[in-house]
Amino acid sequence: MPNPRVVSLDKIKVACQNCTLSALCLPLGLKEADVEKLDQIVKRSRPIQRGEALFHIGDPFQNIYAVKTGSFKTFVQSADGGEQVLGFHLPGELIGLDAILDNQHGCSAKALETSSICKIPFLQLETLATQLPSLQHQVFRLMSGEISKDTNMLMLLGNRSADERLATFLLSLSRRLAQRGFSATEFNLSMSRHDIASYLGLAVETVSRLFTRMQQEGLLQVDRKFVRLLDMDRLDELCEKNPHCHGRQLLP
Amino acid sequence: MPNPRVVSLDKIKVACQNCTLSALCLPLGLKEADVEKLDQIVKRSRPIQRGEALFHIGDPFQNIYAVKTGSFKTFVQSADGGEQVLGFHLPGELIGLDAILDNQHGCSAKALETSSICKIPFLQLETLATQLPSLQHQVFRLMSGEISKDTNMLMLLGNRSADERLATFLLSLSRRLAQRGFSATEFNLSMSRHDIASYLGLAVETVSRLFTRMQQEGLLQVDRKFVRLLDMDRLDELCEKNPHCHGRQLLP
DNA sequence: CGTAGCTTTGAAGATTTTCAACCTTAGTGG
DNA sequence: CCACTAAGGTTGAAAATCTTCAAAGCTACG
Numbered sequence: 001m002p003n004p005r006v007v008s009l010d011k012i013k014v015a016c017q018n019c020t021l022s023a024l025c026l027p028l029g030l031k032e033a034d035v036e037k038l039d040q041i042v043k044r045s046r047p048i049q050r051g052e053a054l055f056h057i058g059d060p061f062q063n064i065y066a067v068k069t070g071s072f073k074t075f076v077q078s079a080d081g082g083e084q085v086l087g088f089h090l091p092g093e094l095i096g097l098d099a100i101l102d103n104q105h106g107c108s109a110k111a112l113e114t115s116s117i118c119k120i121p122f123l124q125l126e127t128l129a130t131q132l133p134s135l136q137h138q139v140f141r142l143m144s145g146e147i148s149k150d151t152n153m154l155m156l157l158g159n160r161s162a163d164e165r166l167a168t169f170l171l172s173l174s175r176r177l178a179q180r181g182f183s184a185t186e187f188n189l190s191m192s193r194h195d196i197a198s199y200l201g202l203a204v205e206t207v208s209r210l211f212t213r214m215q216q217e218g219l220l221q222v223d224r225k226f227v228r229l230l231d232m233d234r235l236d237e238l239c240e241k242n243p244h245c246h247g248r249q250l251l252p
Numbered sequence: 253m254p255n256p257r258v259v260s261l262d263k264i265k266v267a268c269q270n271c272t273l274s275a276l277c278l279p280l281g282l283k284e285a286d287v288e289k290l291d292q293i294v295k296r297s298r299p300i301q302r303g304e305a306l307f308h309i310g311d312p313f314q315n316i317y318a319v320k321t322g323s324f325k326t327f328v329q330s331a332d333g334g335e336q337v338l339g340f341h342l343p344g345e346l347i348g349l350d351a352i353l354d355n356q357h358g359c360s361a362k363a364l365e366t367s368s369i370c371k372i373p374f375l376q377l378e379t380l381a382t383q384l385p386s387l388q389h390q391v392f393r394l395m396s397g398e399i400s401k402d403t404n405m406l407m408l409l410g411n412r413s414a415d416e417r418l419a420t421f422l423l424s425l426s427r428r429l430a431q432r433g434f435s436a437t438e439f440n441l442s443m444s445r446h447d448i449a450s451y452l453g454l455a456v457e458t459v460s461r462l463f464t465r466m467q468q469e470g471l472l473q474v475d476r477k478f479v480r481l482l483d484m485d486r487l488d489e490l491c492e493k494n495p496h497c498h499g500r501q502l503l504p
Numbered sequence: 505c506g507t508a509g510c511t512t513t514g515a516a517g518a519t520t521t522t523c524a525a526c527c528t529t530a531g532t533g534g
Numbered sequence: 535c536c537a538c539t540a541a542g543g544t545t546g547a548a549a550a551t552c553t554t555c556a557a558a559g560c561t562a563c564g
Binding site: 076084086097098099100101102106107126127129130133136137139140141142143144145146147148150151153154155157158159198199200201 | 349352353354378394399407
């Protein structure tokens with residue numbers, strides 16, 4: 001049995017643990033030697049406690065962040081102190097890519113639980129990307145993926161009923177967690193009902209009622225933060241409904 | 253009076269007419285010599301007729317497009333043949349940045365009127381960006397801007413009433429047209445009511461009623477495709493409402 | 505153990521959608 | 535040149551979803 005410490009593959013594994021690889025390189029593209037160079041500019045960071053801010057809206061833009069463990073929400077404050085949640089960020093996902101244009105953050109980011117991140121100085125990343133075409137390509141891809149993600153969200157909010165929104169949200173979480181090796185059917189919601197409601201453009205009460213009803217209908221099981229998806233097929237059906245039909249005939 | 257043909261600035265102007273500069277370089281950043289190089293990879297294109305497709309969903313990704321004149325919509329087809337509109341693209345704006353990740357287009361694009369575009373081969377743009385750090389930076393900025401744009405849209409759809417959505421939509425058009433030197437208060441809606449409704453996540457009838465009511469209230473004047481914004485202040489107020497109050501008390 | 509905060513539940517109210525019909529516009533062909 | 539047709543737009547009334555308001559239940563944490 002070979003000692004894993006001596007093979008160069010191990011370096012990739014190390015980088016992966018730092019989430020450098022998982023976030024920036026996972027969709028293939030980077031050579032091993034390049035991963036090493038990338039790893040050198042990534043800053044480690046102490047754990048971030050639940051409720052602690054990663055950055056605030058208006059902060060000067062310097063780093064992008066890759067979630068290593070835990071989860072974050074991004075949001076903007078409304079006039080009366082309320083929050084509009086813009087997104088949730090799970091392990092392996094990036095935060096801060098929207099700040100490049102204005103050179104300052106357009107939203108705030110806060111930890112939903114004790115989390116750890118990798119800090120990537122954007123200027124250094126740019127410089128390195130100039131030297132490594134495959135890295136440049138990778139960053140383009142990542143940003144493109146971010147745009148696609150938002151586009152999908154637009155479709156979700158644009159023309160879908162509350163049921164479809166919640167189902168889509170849960171399946172999105174499921175898929176993203178499964179991608180990281182977590183269970184696709186059982187997980188904890190690190191965000192509050194309030195956060196979910198804000199994100200989906202619904203009232204808190206509506207989200208609460210939906211959870212209750214979906215449980216009664218056997219679609220899922222929910223206990224406080226814990227969720228178990230029971231009928232993935234029917235949940236899928238809810239998501240695939242035609243935007244213009246609102247899927248209202250689906251439920252009794 | 254100097255002959256504009258001989259000064260090198262003219263090259264920028266030429267590029268600008270091709271929309272290379274306006275889309276890719278306008279937010280400063282590129283040196284004159286670099287603009288010239290960029291201009292060399294941009295392909296001109298014949299006019300595109302109303303209803304003609306720029307690309308279809310699933311098409312292999314090769315170019316990004318900059319709108320020179322006219323306008324486009326991006327959309328996805330739903331199960332029953334309906335459309336979900338994802339965005340409208342005015343002169344100077346880019347189309348196709350969401351296709352990099354999957355290497356194929358995730359939506360279709362169609363001309364809303366007779367339009368012209370610049371075709372930018374993405375592979376060549378990437379290669380050039382490797383050589384020109386300022387161009388690389390510029391592309392990062394553009395993509396970041398695209399993410400911000402979507403984020404704003406999420407906020408719009410997430411928690412706002414129909415009035416606020418339409419007001420925000422109209423002011424967004426106004427601002428973007430003004431940026432290109434068009435009138436900020438009078439313009440033609442190249443898209444149908446159906447497109448607007450789909451984009452804003454509303455029923456066609458609701459959009460129609462809103463136009464009628466806003467006209468009655470003196471906010472604007474509307475005749476078929478033509479719109480004149482009369483009370484920008486009150487329209488602004490509609491947009492700035494707190495997401496959680498829904499601004500419903502604003503209207504009688 | 506008690507309080508604060510989050511979640512759930514109920515009923516009333518409101519905005520928006522749906523359904524249906526009518527009107528207008530643009531384009532076509534006799 | 536006019537009538538005709540199809541598509542898009544407008545309007546009205548009923549239905550429905552979702553929100554708001556109100557209150558109670560539960561959990562967690564000091």
